[in-house]
Amino acid sequence: MxxxxxxxxxxxxxxxxxxxxxxxxxxxxxxxxxxxxxxxxxxxxxxxxxxxxxxxxxxxxxxxxxDPGRDLEICERLGGRLLCPGDPEWPTTLDDLGGERPYALWLRGPGDLRNTCLRSVAMVGSRAASSYGLRLAAGFAADLAERGWTVVSGGALGIDAAAHRGALAADGPTIAVLANGVDVPYPASNDGLFAEIARRTLLVSESPPGVEPHRLRFLVRNRVIAALCRGTVVVEAEARSGALSTAAWTRRLGRVLMAVPGPVDSRTSVGCHKLLRDDPSATLVTRSEEIIEAVGRIGDDLAPVPSGPVLPRDRLEPTARAVLEALPARGAAGPAQIAVKAGVDLATVNGKLGLLAAGGFVERCSGGWRLTKSAKQPK
Amino acid sequence: MxxxxxxxxxxxxxxxxxxxxxxxxxxxxxxxxxxxxxxxxxxxxxxxxxxxxxxxxxxxxxxxxxDPGRDLEICERLGGRLLCPGDPEWPTTLDDLGGERPYALWLRGPGDLRNTCLRSVAMVGSRAASSYGLRLAAGFAADLAERGWTVVSGGALGIDAAAHRGALAADGPTIAVLANGVDVPYPASNDGLFAEIARRTLLVSESPPGVEPHRLRFLVRNRVIAALCRGTVVVEAEARSGALSTAAWTRRLGRVLMAVPGPVDSRTSVGCHKLLRDDPSATLVTRSEEIIEAVGRIGDDLAPVPSGPVLPRDRLEPTARAVLEALPARGAAGPAQIAVKAGVDLATVNGKLGLLAAGGFVERCSGGWRLTKSAKQPK
Missing domain, CATH: 1.10.150 (DNA polymerase; domain 1)
Structure with missing residues (x-):
């Protein structure tokens, strides 16, 4: 340390x-x-x-x-870690937050935050959601997960929980960004959900273990959800809903803002309709295909589409290229093997692998790292 | 004749x-x-x-x-008349249709088409509407009628009929533009509704009495609905609905296009959502206040707001001014009385009264014509 x-x-x-x-x-x-x-x-x-x-x-x-030493120890015992700016796993999309970026993130779970968020959509909404909203959130999240998208939400009751559960049901990655420590099961009734997310992907927090939720922290937390994703879908929102703060951050960060319409006489659709009326940049979405189309459109700005690297191999800087060429044509290799073959130290390899993953050249797998399908094709 | x-x-x-x-x-x-x-x-x-x-x-x-003579006779017997371009009652908004403008309109009912349409909103939608759509159409129409707006629709089953009925329930003017003769009760189940509209306001058709509806005429008719009104609200529409042709005409004519959202899994809201997604000029509306706000915004372009004439009295041309000054300060006068007092012939009086009404100076009433409230106030 x-x-x-x-x-x-x-x-x-x-x-x-x-x-x-x-x-x-x-x-x-x-x-x-x-x-x-x-x-x-x-x-x-x-x-x-x-x-x-x-x-x-x-x-x-x-x-x-x-007592940061103790916090780190607690987090590690939970299968967690502290992610810092500059780490290969640090999502550079967070830098868009400028002066309001996180100092560091506490993670719990096996996922790679940066890779998992390359193709991710935030799905947020009312705690007191209607059955209509809950059904849609779960359905959209399952569809997105099936098509390889990560669903990010806030772990709250209502729409958030339905979105996480929909993604899990489709066996997809889902990330909960919490306003409290990653070991604090809040709300308590989502306890099992948090355990499952921590087992499968990631719980994320800006606060150390043990920190209790606080009203103000929920709003501040929303900026991280918006920044991590290519876009945000507001599934249901009352006229004054926390989800609208995530929407505002989404807009401010130049991400894709989407809202789902509903019955005009439904209290929990008022906020969505307001967004669609007031914000010309907000897109009305009714199906998961429309969500994917909307976030896919700006794909190249934020992250490569999975079909092929944006950057040609020969435009990589020498060290990154050496690391890339150290990967086997078939199968996978661990960072240590790659370091030896590329002739660079392990920390450098880890850094470059993160960048190469963001560029669509390599991907994590059970055996370490491997070339993506498209990186194998000569350009 | x-x-x-x-x-x-x-x-x-x-x-x-x-x-x-x-x-x-x-x-x-x-x-x-x-x-x-x-x-x-x-x-x-x-x-x-x-x-x-x-x-x-x-x-x-x-x-x-x-046999136009016989058609005119039949229409007159029904309490109707033929309205021709150039007549004072001819809505000049129809001229926006250019080469596709009507040759003339067959009217049935006591309303003045031009005056009644000065502040009018088209409300259209699916024949096979849901209870949600029917409830909204009737509610919006009643609200609009209560605030002095005329509701124009196509007299069809579903949303059209609900809109007409809502306006009638609020004792407001409503106009049905039919794709068949004004004496043909189509659909038959709207028979009573047509009778009531003919008794209270106006049935309108481009075809002479006796002409049966024809599939193509429904679509052609929609352009008249769009042209007569300041804006069109699509309350419910399936993916391929005739209401979308009214929407397309509304857009083409530069009128205000509005659509009501609904549950994303409702077949009859798919067309509305499609409009809101595809057409950046389409406004999402959820309440009658939002409809009025949207059509009110461009009010001055098409017709004066009722609070006061746009044109000051002293900018009227001399004959119009003479006619205006021939109206009594209190109560009403018939065109013949006005003609005598103004010293002009009856046809001229009728023409000028139409223009003065469009300018917000005078209005029709049971006793003939009277000054509007705002025209009585010295400017």
């Missing part, structure tokens, strides 16, 4: 997620320096203002109480 | 509605000349082509069989 990793773990326990001031401090001093500055109160003067003094004092108190 | 009127009556019996070739012949020769040219086969050579010879021969046969 590097100091930097430990520092980032500490920072997730220090400030509320996505604090732009803390991200500025990290940008300036690095994570280790940021932790130190908070501890000593030595925040760079030009970043401080009267307005934020209280917040920084609050950080100091929380930082003193934080 | 002038020759010109008789000729137009004959033309409605001669060709299918909205024939651009016939409209060109009328433009060139006038209605009387057009009838004569059809009878003698003497169509101007530059308008004729091999492609249309058959059609013109068909006109000749139908023209020979037509």
């Amino acid at each position: 590097t100091d930097e990793r430990l520092a980032r773990a500490a920072l997730t326990a220090t400030a509320e997620p996505g604090d732009a001031l803390l991200n500025r401090v990290i940008d300036r001093l690095g994570p280790v320096g940021a932790v130190e500055a908070i501890r000593t109160g030595d925040i760079p003067g030009d970043l401080l203002s009267e307005r934020v003094v209280r917040r920084v004092e609050h950080w100091r108190i929380r930082s003193a109480a934080a | 002038t020759d010109e009127r008789l000729a137009r009556a004959a033309l409605t019996a001669t060709a299918e509605p909205g024939d651009a070739l016939l409209n060109r012949v009328i433009d060139r020769l006038g209605p009387v000349g057009a009838v004569e040219a059809i009878r003698t086969g003497d169509i101007p050579g530059d308008l004729l082509s091999e492609r249309v010879v058959r059609r013109v021969e068909h006109w000749r046969i139908r023209s020979a069989a037509a």
Whole structure:
């Protein structure tokens, strides 16, 4: 465990997620320096203002109480890990959040966050959903999963849970981004669902293990859901629904915003209709094919379509190319084998493999990494 | 009855509605000349082509069989009349149809077509509507009627009938534009509805009395519905519904196109969702307030809002102003009284009253014509 990793773990326990001031401090001093500055109160003067003094004092108190080593230990015991910016598995789509990006993410489960989110759709909506909305969410999620799309949601009651369950029913990957620690089963009735997601894919949180949900954190969490995916489908939403905050983030991040219509006299479709009326960028969707068509359209901007790499092999930089060429033509190889064959160190191999996966050249498999079908074809 | 009127009556019996070739012949020769040219086969050579010879021969046969005098008599006996382009009551919005404008319209009922359509909304949809659609159509129509809007539809089963009935229930004006003669009760089960509309407002047709409905005429008729109104609401429509042809005309004519969403698994909402997905100009509406907001927005382009005349009195041309000033400050006057007081002939008075009504200065009432509320206020 590097100091930097430990520092980032500490920072997730220090400030509320996505604090732009803390991200500025990290940008300036690095994570280790940021932790130190908070501890000593030595925040760079030009970043401080009267307005934020209280917040920084609050950080100091929380930082003193934080025990990042123990948090990391707990998470590891749960089969989890801390994912930091710069890690090969870090989804670069999160960088679109700018000053509000996460300091780090706590993960629980066997999935690779970056790869799993390359082709992902957020599906969100009311907690107090109607049977109509629940049926659609489960059906859309199952269809998306069957076609190789990851369904991302917030693990809440109602539409969120129906979407996760639909994806699981189709044996597909689904990710729950929680507003509490990955070991806190909230809501309690989704306990079994969380266990299943942690067993199959990933639970994700910006907060360390043990952190309880908080009303404000739900809204802040929504930006991560929007940023991870190519687009967001609002299945059902009341006039004032948290799902509309995910929609707003989706719009702000330039992702595809979709909403499902419903009966005009249904309370839980009012928010969807409002979105479709007020936001010219919002697309009305009624079938999973329409969802896939909408997110597929901008595919090349965010991630390659699975049919072939966007970047030709010969435009890869030398190290990435060496790693790619170290992969066997058939079958798979582990990172250590690849490192030896490519003549680079293991950390570099891991980094390049992540980039090559994002480029559609390689994919994870049980034996390690292998060439994608399209990467095998000469270009 | 002038020759010109008789000729137009004959033309409605001669060709299918909205024939651009016939409209060109009328433009060139006038209605009387057009009838004569059809009878003698003497169509101007530059308008004729091999492609249309058959059609013109068909006109000749139908023209020979037509009895416009008798048609006019039958219509009059039913409390009806023939409305011709140039009449004060002729809605100039129909001119937007260009080459496909009606040759004349057969009306049945006491309403003034032009005035009644100044603030009108077309409400159309599936014959095989769901209870959801029927309930909404009736509710929207009643709301619109209560707020002084005329509901125009096609008199068909399903959404059309529900819209007419909703307007009637709110004691509001409603107009049925039929694809058959105004004396032909089609569909038969709407017999009572047609009688009530004829008693209260207007039945409208491009075809003379006695003409039976024909599949093609339904689609051609839809352009009149679209042209008469400021906007069209598609309440429910299957994937291939006649209502979508009204929607296409609405779009082509630059009117406001609206569609009501519904459950995505409802067969009769598929067409509405398709419109909302495919046509960026289509507005999703869920409440009557949203319909009024949408058509009200472009109000000034098509017709004045009822709160006050758009044109100040002193910008009226002298004859119109004389007619306006001949109206009593309180109560009403008949055209003959007004003619005497203004010192102009009856035909001129009728013409100017139509224009003044379109300008929001005067309105029809049981005693003839009266000043509108806003016209009474000094400007």
